[in-house]
Amino acid sequence: MSVTLAIDSMGGDHGVIVTVPACCDFLEKHPDVRISLVGDPEKLKLALKPYSKTLIEQIQIIPASEIVLMDDPIEVALRRKKDSSMRVAIEQVKEGLADAVISSGNTGALMAISRYVLKTLDGVDRPAIATAIPNELGRGTTMLDLGANADCEPMHLLQFAQMASVMVQVVDGKDRPSIGLLNIGEEVIKGNEVVKQTAELLRASKLNFYGNVEGNDIFKGTTDIVVCDGFVGNVVLKASEGLAKMMSGLIREEFNRSLMTKIMATFAMVPLLRVRKRVDHRRYNGAVLLGLRGCVIKSHGSADRFAFGCALDRAYEAAKNKMVERIAQDFVVETKA
């Protein structure tokens, strides 16, 4: 099948300067894909100027007069900016004109508009945000929820596990991925009430439940999937970003301390760059909004051309392999069972 991706071209910190070149890079690798660039037609045409006619034939420009800003309150994005590039792009999926939508915009707004326009799948109480986090094994640990649901019931966490399980099967091609429940100890008696009850639900489910995992297991790659509520997930993700930033900042500072250390830095460059490449969060860019009647991918707001391309790859895999349809089917089977 041919896949069409709708892009919120104006979203994120950089807008068309990043989204358009990343889309063109992507189309060069995928001549069968079509891309709908949603946004300001003038800006889009200008950004497309350097590219060949063949490439541009795969692209359609869809006008949208407004932009959801990174600090727009959800209410403003949802109720007042009805012609935003984000919303128009999501509507492309709703109308069956695109198979997935990718946006680097405001996460809260993206989730709210997606829920409003696309609605949730039957059997799914709450959509969740999932992303892959680099681990020691050189693969990604898929973690969710990352902030869509601050308060969760055990049933919600079970559904998150169920959706992520399908997603990892579909996008990463991993059969029966293992699921860890994020907790403060491996023992069954550990944790808060919600987690204890969730463990019981997971044990009784058909999912490949490993058991409780702890914070360090995310980076060890103990399980393919780590499930937690959106409060914990968001705090852990941001704390990890903060720690990584502190570490690389300190390394930079120490190597810049004197002429001597600067010379040392030139020697250390190759291995250090290789480390950076191995844990490059850009490679893992593209969080998936799970549980909606349509495929919505959230790219990091500060994504560069390479990172946005990774989000496009993820969207393409999800759309091509009919991730949403398979989650829907999984929930229908569960409900009937």
Add this chain to the structure above:
Amino acid sequence: MSVTLAIDSMGGDHGVIVTVPACCDFLEKHPDVRISLVGDPEKLKLALKPYSKTLIEQIQIIPASEIVLMDDPIEVALRRKKDSSMRVAIEQVKEGLADAVISSGNTGALMAISRYVLKTLDGVDRPAIATAIPNELGRGTTMLDLGANADCEPMHLLQFAQMASVMVQVVDGKDRPSIGLLNIGEEVIKGNEVVKQTAELLRASKLNFYGNVEGNDIFKGTTDIVVCDGFVGNVVLKASEGLAKMMSGLIREEFNRSLMTKIMATFAMVPLLRVRKRVDHRRYNGAVLLGLRGCVIKSHGSADRFAFGCALDRAYEAAKNKMVERIAQDFVVETKA
């Protein structure tokens, strides 16, 4: 005043091999301090052999026939091992024979026995565990709770903030330390119900409340103190340890890849070691169990001589500056107010 420290000499991964030399190092710096080493007298005498008579005069050996193991269930540690080095050391504080107790043993057991033996302070509903985490400013961000309380009410979080505020004033000498409430966004409307209600209590309190902070603020050092429930705190702490371990493992691996990279490593050593020193978690060893009628310090189970010494420093500062008494006083004032 002269300070006496009671040491669970047998606790942790290494027992007397670490605790005794660390105590002797400490006594060399503090000729006014007395140390009670609790544990197996034979092993303790052997470990003390290399040290001078003057030093050993500052030391008292208190026999205890049992050891709480790292994987002992709390029930076993509390009910069956009544002559454990951990418990006998805590009893020294209870009986007024020591001003603080330091243990590298099992955290759950240490908290349970401390609560049982020492009891909580008037006005404190739940004791909490606080530690300092290295931040970009080169100081520590004091974070709590780190796992004692998986489920928390807003009132508990308020009390954690209150206790930590006194602790940071006393131990770090920082006047009116700022308090951040760990959340998934800075805006007042963000977060789960418990956090929203906690923010109201904190705003209405006499504490120096900064507002909501996010995961990355822990490492930025945005506030002196970060408050969260024990579930979130524990997960964040372990995730951070996991990420740091992954990063240093990868750096080691890349520098060991070939003869060439090994040569590069010798050039990069100085700045990298300096980075490690700046974020050395050993320097921040010594979590404080707050809210008890006695000063209890938890050292990391894997602490080495240097790290255990840092926990001793922390215990000494807390005891000398009468941290427990000042927390007790603060809660009395609050209750009367």
